[in-house]
Amino acid sequence: MRIAMIGTGYVGLVSGACFSEFGVHVTCVDKDAGKIERLKRGEIPIYEPGLDELVARNVAAGRLSFTLDLKEAMAGVDAVFIAVGTPTRRGDGHADLSYVYAAAEEVAANLDHYTVVVNKSTVPVGTGREVQAIIRRANPDADFDVASNPEFLREGSAIGDFMRPDRVVIGTSSERAAEVMRRLYRPLYLIETPIVLTSLETAELTKYAANTFLAAKITFINEIADLCEKVGANVHDVARGIGLDGRIGKKFLHPGPGYGGSCFPKDTLALVRTAQQVGSPLRIIETVVDINDKRKKQMAERIVAACGGSVAGKTIGVLGVTFKPNTDDMRDAPSLDIIPALQAAGATVRAFDPAGMHEAEKLLPGVVWTQDAYGALEGADCLTILTEWNEFRALDLKRIKTLLTQPVMVDLRNIYNPEDMAAAGFVYSSIGRPA
């Protein structure tokens, strides 16, 4: 089989590489000439464990290639995937669909045989029908169907999530398109992955429902964590105690500084807007959005409190700035709220991140970036953990005490144990656990 993948961002590049691993011939297309050049040289523009080897292997096998030319990419394909960005539209919180619609126009101009046009981008309900209408208007004789195939992969574990997903969701408008999609995902049928075959609208909404549900789950445990602190309970035991109930499930009950990243903040907002627009408001998600926005800001107040009520003239050592570990992605990272708030309160911030500093430098002016974790702690009055990178889990605590002016640690990811930290002589605070 043969497909074209429009967009070499996170979803496009990972999905393209993974489909080629399934044995499909994949041509990835992008408008960014520099990016295509780099990909042709084997340079991967994003940080994702395992992606470089996967790309190299499939390029070498002749199944994966990169081009600027959509016409060339669409020659003889069974399906063309649209995997372009759908960022928040400035001003109203809706998803900005201009890249999706522009891609649809270009697809229309190059359709010369039956092709399934698949939306892999996260798009509001109704976008598939609109893509169908755009193509029909631009190319009335085109032989095509539109499908929706939302992607559920997580950054940092994207390849595993694609290759061994909990499920695949496919929305189509015809049996012919469904058959093409089944053939593409054949390797997943063989490992008995549940496939939800449904309508375009249902598939589109399922993606948003999944992300907003997970965002709500995180927000729920964050609020329970705050309550734990007030009443002397331990949020991890609460999470385990409820998560072992199969109806609730253990995952996504880890408290923290609030969810970030390229998906949850954008998708929660977009679904809220869609729901308001059609007169069926999602009040739970409206509240989730509000709580999470405020939470990120409140985290700076925690750090100030741990420093005795003021950080003016003090130095804060920050470990981790990306929205989560194993990525260099800074989009909507809690650090983008927390660090400027500390600086505004008069603090100097020294920081280290294993992969995110290149991007973070542009977004967080005034931060002193260091070569390693210990560098960030030199002369600092407080150590703050914002992202749970593995390399921060086993720091040399004795050495840290010699670097800090006072042994104060604020662990917003709960990667240390309060008892151990007390024994090591730290004034330690974390989320939702008795000190």
Ligand code: UGA
């Ligand atoms: C998320 C979803 O998990 C994917 O299924 C989905 O495909 C993706 O969005 C998308 O729509 O493209 P991702 O944003 O890569 O994936 O990252 P997550 O691992 O879900 O983490 C999101 C945020 O929630 C992070 O800031 C993380 O720190 C936070 N989080 C996650 C918690 O605070 N607690 C948890 O228990 C889990």
